[in-house]
Amino acid sequence: MSLPDKAFPVSWDQFHRDARALAWRLAGLKRDFKAIVCITRGGLVPAAIISRELNIRLIETVCVASYHDYVNQGEMVLLKGIAPELTADEGVSVLVIDDLTDTGKTASEVRTILPKAHFACVYAKPQGVPTIDTFVTEVSQDTWIYFPWDMGFTYQEPISKAGRG
Numbered sequence: 001m002s003l004p005d006k007a008f009p010v011s012w013d014q015f016h017r018d019a020r021a022l023a024w025r026l027a028g029l030k031r032d033f034k035a036i037v038c039i040t041r042g043g044l045v046p047a048a049i050i051s052r053e054l055n056i057r058l059i060e061t062v063c064v065a066s067y068h069d070y071v072n073q074g075e076m077v078l079l080k081g082i083a084p085e086l087t088a089d090e091g092v093s094v095l096v097i098d099d100l101t102d103t104g105k106t107a108s109e110v111r112t113i114l115p116k117a118h119f120a121c122v123y124a125k126p127q128g129v130p131t132i133d134t135f136v137t138e139v140s141q142d143t144w145i146y147f148p149w150d151m152g153f154t155y156q157e158p159i160s161k162a163g164r165g
């Protein structure tokens with residue numbers, strides 16, 4: 001697969017605002033989450049923001065890899081699982097955080113370990129929406145989300161010249 005045509009670039013500032021908006025939504029649920037399970041690596045950044053906003057200090061990771069060459073998703077590899085004290089009750093008071101859901105494969109895999117956890121992410125594409133309980137912004141399936149930690153400053157052609165050979 002090649003990169004989708006549409007681009008949704010996200011700055012650090014926008015990501016911080018959107019992650020805070022997610023924290024507001026989660027706070028509105030009036031749930032007493034005892035721990036955050038963050039899906040590495042993308043979930044690390046929103047988990048830091050949400051743990052601060054919701055005052056959740058018990059943070060666990062589940063380490064999975066599936067996008068082996070940036071855009072192409074392959075087999076899901078579980079590099080590190082979740083502590084047994086959080087999986088014992090199927091994660092009933094656990095909040096799972098990721099940066100985005102795309103096909104929903106990552107969230108579905110983690111849900112097999114924590115079937116009763118609350119799944120939250122900042123951005124969602126339509127195919128992944130059914131796998132997530134709370135998210136902030138939906139973008140179309142043919143959009144690629146560019147996160148600030150993957151980006152650097154580069155020269156941009158003026159709009160009048162862009163696309164001309």
Ligand SMILES: O=P(O)(O)OC[C@H]1O[C@H](OP(=O)(O)OP(=O)(O)O)[C@H](O)[C@@H]1O
Pocket residue numbers: 039040041042043064065066067073098099100101102103104105106107128
């Ligand atoms: O809904 P899906 O199609 O499964 O895609 C969503 C996942 O893809 C990205 O992670 P990635 O596997 O690229 O790893 P990373 O977080 O380490 O960058 C993103 O952070 C989500 O975890």
Ligand code: HPA
Pocket residue numbers: 067100102143144145146147
């Ligand atoms: O749109 C995306 N952006 C960044 N990483 C991703 N991993 C799956 N989909 C995406």
Ligand SMILES: [Mg+2]
Pocket residue numbers: 039040041042043098106
């Ligand atoms: Mg990820």
